[in-house]
Amino acid sequence: MLRYAQNAQRMWSSEVNTAVVEVLGLHRNEYLADIGAGVGAGASKAAVSAGQVFAVEPTPYMRRILSARSRLSRNPFAVVAGSAEATTLPDDSMHAIMAVNTMHHWVDMDAACTELARVLRPGGRLLLVDENFDDPTHPDHEKWSSQHGEDSGHSHHFHMVDTDAVAANLSEAGLTVSAHGEGQFAGSPSWFVQIS
Numbered sequence: 001m002l003r004y005a006q007n008a009q010r011m012w013s014s015e016v017n018t019a020v021v022e023v024l025g026l027h028r029n030e031y032l033a034d035i036g037a038g039v040g041a042g043a044s045k046a047a048v049s050a051g052q053v054f055a056v057e058p059t060p061y062m063r064r065i066l067s068a069r070s071r072l073s074r075n076p077f078a079v080v081a082g083s084a085e086a087t088t089l090p091d092d093s094m095h096a097i098m099a100v101n102t103m104h105h106w107v108d109m110d111a112a113c114t115e116l117a118r119v120l121r122p123g124g125r126l127l128l129v130d131e132n133f134d135d136p137t138h139p140d141h142e143k144w145s146s147q148h149g150e151d152s153g154h155s156h157h158f159h160m161v162d163t164d165a166v167a168a169n170l171s172e173a174g175l176t177v178s179a180h181g182e183g184q185f186a187g188s189p190s191w192f193v194q195i196s
């Protein structure tokens, strides 16, 4: 909870979420799921251009903030109690799926990939991005290290996301991954997996 409070501003609105929404290129007749939506940095941005956005979030505290944010927004979105492993969304229902800084939380990557393959429509797009705050070139590396580094007493690293394994799991689940590995989103070094 304290960790989220310390990063409230970057969770409310983040350039990486904006970049991911832009890459997905959403249209008015399309549905998007933001998996692990947090307080809605991605969902609120996507709702401006998509037909309907589903902010999937397992943490009740986050969902309360998401619901309030959606109610106050000119572009509301649906708030869904779910996780990457169990979104509760219907089969083949999403034109696009995004997830930012949440892959490292997924407890069962196999189940998550099977679930994403279940809800993504044939021909749908997907972009999963986890920023690499441990990379010294990341704009927030210093701040991150002082909050989470070994000297801070927290020692919470964004552990390396194995994008080879995520891509393999998605392929096994029947999806064709276009690109994965290390990349840059809004100038932030990140791990990503993309279906375009």
Ligand SMILES: C[S@@+](CC[C@H](N)C(=O)[O-])C[C@H]1O[C@@H](n2cnc3c(N)ncnc32)[C@H](O)[C@@H]1O
Binding pocket: 010, 011, 012, 014, 017, 035, 036, 037, 038, 039, 040, 041, 042, 056, 057, 058, 059, 062, 082, 083, 084, 085, 099, 100, 101, 102, 105, 106, 107
């Ligand atoms: C660092 S926050 C990122 C939130 C948002 N995507 C953003 O970019 O601001 C990580 C989020 O992942 C959520 N989360 C944790 N476990 C999850 C899971 N198994 N599936 C989906 N989301 C999960 C947390 O509740 C939290 O909201």
